Amino acid sequence: MAGLSAGGVDFGAIIERIQVREVKKRILLASPRGFCLGVDRGVKILESAINNEKGVVYVRKEIVHNVPLINYFKARGAVFVKEVDEIPNGCAVVFSTHGVAPSAREKAAARNLKVIDATCPLVTKIHEEAVKFKNHGYAIVLIGIPNHPEIIGTYMQAPDNTHVIQDENDFGKLDGIDGSRVAWLSQTTLDADVTKRIAGRLREKFPALKDPPRDCICRATKERQAAVKAIAGECDLFVAVGSEKSSNTRRLAEIARKSGAKRVVRVDTPEELDGMDFSFVNTIGITSGASVEEKQVRGVVSRLAGVGFNRAEERVLGEITATADGEI
Ligand code: SF4
The missing domain is CATH 3.40.50.11270 (Rossmann fold)
Structure with missing residues (x-):
């Protein structure tokens, strides 16, 4: 900025001050989030x-x-x-x-x-669909995480007819199925885009593939994922609040990473953020899994306020609906 001065006024310093103000540290709260x-x-x-x-x-x-x-x-x-x-x-x-x-x-x-x-009740509906497909003589391709309790519960509704796959890499398990009577179902908390892709590939393998009567991925899951996607690209750091075993929280973290967040962490408690280097972080996105109470998110927000992130914006599917400055 040297040389940008006139009449004793250092314009370079002024511009630098303005830039510093513009990059004020902030939090973007993805909404909806938390309890479904x-x-x-x-x-x-x-x-x-x-x-x-x-x-x-x-x-x-x-x-x-x-x-x-x-x-x-x-x-x-x-x-x-x-x-x-x-x-x-x-x-x-x-x-x-x-x-x-x-x-x-x-x-x-x-x-x-x-x-x-x-x-x-949405899981119960998928159980009912599995039983209906079985009763009509269909083989069921169940997309999901093999050891997750939801997948075990759904699989066990029709174990002789059901084949669990995680993604396209498991298609080999489906060789020998009668392609004229195949249906698919999925876990409720998967990445909606990834599941759509897998179902598309499945249809290439089985052109007569029967879709579930309604989308297995629940609305709560899809909305939380869309809210993350809408803001992840603005974030130097994205914090997904939720537990390691929580499938939907892990999907939210993956989606934040795929959608442009520079760094993503999953935490159960605010203390897990202690010791983190925030010096190169100006914008932090926050979401929380469907099993996370809002007070857990508030705990994370307060912790971040303590390290200079005093401004928070509530972003409902990307749109700003509220902002708060100072003590949050
Ligand atoms: S995420 Fe929530 S609403 Fe959706 S299926 Fe699971 S428990 Fe039900």
């Missing part, structure tokens, strides 16, 4: 069971994949088990939002357990 209706319902069901059941409330698998929330429910006395076999006869059991195999219901009945079902 299925998780909200599941968490309320467990809360109510703990409040109203007389004995210990058992929960088969994690009610939702959120470590701080699971710890909260453990502190309230809920006992989490892997299978119903671990539960004493006659006790109350809550089934997680991800859904269960029919065998879990049979075992619960055999042990005379009081079943409180928190399966998301």
Whole structure:
């Protein structure tokens, strides 16, 4: 900027000051984010069971994949088990939002357990579609993460007819299927674009492929992904709040990376950001998985305010709807 001066005024310094002001550190909050209706319902069901059941409330698998929330429910006395076999006869059991195999219901009945079902109704609909396809003699290609409880629950609705694939690399598993009666279903929380691509490739392999009657990827998942896509390109850093096991949180992090965020981290708690170098970061995007409470996001925002990110913009599917300066 040397030489940009006149009458004793250093224009270079003024321009530099303006530029510094323009790159004020800010947070972009992707909206919608956090709790979906299925998780909200599941968490309320467990809360109510703990409040109203007389004995210990058992929960088969994690009610939702959120470590701080699971710890909260453990502190309230809920006992989490892997299978119903671990539960004493006659006790109350809550089934997680991800859904269960029919065998879990049979075992619960055999042990005379009081079943409180928190399966998301949208997952139940996919179970029903799997059974319908099976009854009509279709082979079912189920796209999803093989060991995820939702995929296990859906697979077990029609295990003899269902073939789980993660992506095109698994197409070899489908050799020998009668191409005239093939349908596909998917996990509810996959990357919507990736799933569309895989289904397209599947149709090239099986031209008579039957689509699910309605999109398996739920609206909550698609909206959270679209909100991330809309702002990721502006972000030097993107923080996805949610647990390692949370499929939808991991997808949000991947989508942020693919959509232009320079760096992406997934955290359960604000403390996980401590020690991070923010010197080259001006804009931080934040989203949260469908199983994450808003107070967890607020914790992350407060932590970032402590390292200079005092301005936050709420971005509903990319559009600014609110801004806050100073203490957030
Ligand atoms: S992400 Fe979708 S399918 Fe999963 S619990 Fe939420 S609403 Fe239900």
